Amino acid sequence: MKDDAAPIAGQAHQDTIHDSAIKHVTGRADYTDDLVEPTGTIHAYLGLSTCAHGRITGMDFTDTLAQPGVLGVLTADDLPGVNDVSPNGMNDDPILADGVVHFWGQPVFAVIAETRDQARRAAHKARIDYDALPHVLDPIAARDAGMGYVTDPLTLRRGDAAVAMADAPRRITGRFAVGGQDHFYLEGQIALAIPGEDDEVALHVSTQHPSEVQHMVAHVLGVPSSAVVVNVRRMGGGFGGKETQMNLFACVAAVAAKRWHRAVKIRPDRDDDMTATGKRHDFVIDYAVGFDDEGRIRAVEGDLYARCGFSADLSGPVTDRALFHADNAYFYPDVRLSSHPMRTNTVSNTAFRGFGGPQGAIMAERMVEEIAYALGLDPLEVRKRNLYQNGQLTPYHQEVQDQILPRLIAELEQSSYYQARRQAVLDWNARGGVIRKGIALTPVKFGISFTATWFNQAGALIHIYSDGSIHLNHGGTEMGQGLNTKVAQIVAEAFQCDISRIRITKTTTEKVPNTSATAASSGTDLNGMAALDAANQIKARLTAFVAENWKVAEDQVAFVPGHVRAGDQMIVFDQVIRAAYMARIHLSAAGFYKTPKIHWDRTTGQGRPFYYFAYGAAVSEVSVDTLTGEYVIDRADILHDVGRSLNPALDRGQVEGAFVQGAGWLTTEELWWDDKGRLRTHAPSTYKVPLASDRPRIFNVALADWSEATERTIKRSKAVGEPPFVLGISVFEAINMAVASVADYREPARLDAPATPERVLMAVERLRG
């Protein structure tokens, strides 16, 4: 027998199909709402505030309690433990409003009834009276009204930006408003709590962060974490919206489950989900850039004001990351960047794919555009002149060591025929028609690691049963990104067995404790390494056993497809496992991983918060109708860096999806509050996520297959979830170019984001004078 037998199915770096692919398309993949409900399951429904800021002066539930099927109502007074789901220990995130409401749509009470429909109808029968207080909705108004910060701001500095700015040959200042974004996960928030004996409770929750749900439920019940089990098999989309926002729902379900001693499910309507849960932060950015006559940046100053909502939630790390990415891919010789996490009477904003990074990166691209128009250069030329060189320091004093953008951009520029197409666009616009075109190439350099260094750890658990089947568990959660598939590929390759032998199991706090959120694009980096550690522990025991049992040296033992080789003997994997079991070899292992090298000191604003950077670039071409403001993306070409891809098909899917979602953020997705503080874009009828018809007409997506992570990441791959989201900026820049053409590019269009057709039309009219 030979070692080079047919390779296993599903090893790393192959286009292995998503582990749920067949279930997804036949309606057999169970999401939380699809699980068979325990007998006697009852339902909770939230009652939301109808006041943006006010003191609660009365709560009358007489009519609610009289409705059919209603079992009771929960208010803040009914919570046995701590009324808080703040993820950062700031104690500012009540589960149910306690005396004061801070935004329109804040959960005030929950109705418990036999059916969901009964609970929902009864919730609307409650009467809550308020003594209204002044409310502030946007970040600049909040600054002017002295609302203060929800969390400590951050300033990054290197050199002396004020002096360098004064010395720069040219200077431009501006203000740029960048909108937020609703997650619009197709599966909304949901939790099912099942009471257990003593103080125990088990939950099924659509969550990116089972361990945090566990802690929050323990706090609100006043029980130790060991009494709470949280499970999630898969989510119908997360995008950051289930990193902290499901804690509240899980807590309400758990409290009701313990109080009525029945299983309790809670699932809000879409409108309530959109009204009551946090979103991507919108920002108002004041920038100043100093530069020379060649377009080289000398100095940058930026003040980034974020609408954080009424509480901190994740606004601290989100606004920090906005600063970390306010350089996008460019070296700022002297720099000062300050965050202003403003308190507002709106829902508390939270994580969303990119986590503040895209909002920072677009500031850099706005400055590039200003410089290019001031000097009459192609913005791409300005971009190239300012790219980092290895050895240069970021504003947070991390040395860039893995720069690949010059090659990546050059390849994309060629493969997309950027120069010829830009000339064609200029020629087209010179004819002066109604339809104007724009084209832009924008890069991304995205820092990978949680900036909270302690989150960069993960665990995994592998059992091999005596029949040779393998049970795989890890702390990450599956939300469509293919994490489970990639981790299974890593384990399959380690044992050299087909991926079909590996059972992917639900994420549960019972198997891997103290996990971090599946967030920051880090799921595979962390959990893949932890699973590999577990596999290697078992392999080491098996290697020693095989050497002894088959009487060869340990270096004569190797795992080969479907077999273990011992010298010149080939033993079928199942047979090795059976023999190992009989010889009392431990066939289970818990793996662990922590990211090396990273450190970050927020007080000095210096460190190495990121293990490495992921890079990419996109060229987008658009056509804009200058009579209606409508536009289409004619073509997009992307070249993206995922290191040595663990699964190119899954990775390309992430790149495609992130790009379209990023373009949606900057074009059609507009959140709009009225002056009373009501979100009026709370359903797909008013809030426009990209449709099939919004995808680029021509869409070429490629991975930079020559790239390899310079650090020792899992099989030299790189994270993929968030970085390509930033490439949506190329669409926004292309629209800006098309609009600027109506004034012959004398000045940039300076569109605020999102560039809705209304905004585009207004900009066209303003530029035409």
Added chain:
Amino acid sequence: MELRINGLARRIEADPDMPLLWLLRDVLGLTGTKYGCGVAACGACMVHVDGQAVLACQTLIGDIEGEITTIEGLGTPDAPHPVQAAWIEQQVAQCGYCQSGQIMAAAALLAQNPDPSDDEIDAAMQGNLCRCATYPRIRAAIRSAALRLEAG
């Protein structure tokens, strides 16, 4: 009342004003059809009535005349419908939640129009949201399914 669902006659004891979605999910346990928005604006609850795509969240069971087909009845893991097979081949699904609705929309389109143009695909699919934005692969899968169906 009696309804034919996935080839079986089912006796139903429920309020005729109940939306079909809740009959399928809560009464019959056919959970492949999903709740997305409840206002007929996302497509996650799409099923067929006599081969026509309808949104189950806004279809009252008392109004239904015809045979209902859900994603579970379109095909199975062992015997997938050509559209489902194309979906697997093109690796369309990411989170998967909207995909049963997408597939039902695509199957209804191809039953009426075996060779749709890109614009016809966009028009037929524009009521089905996918937040993972798998749209490029959905289009590729519809093309692939059209070829499979043509080949029989």
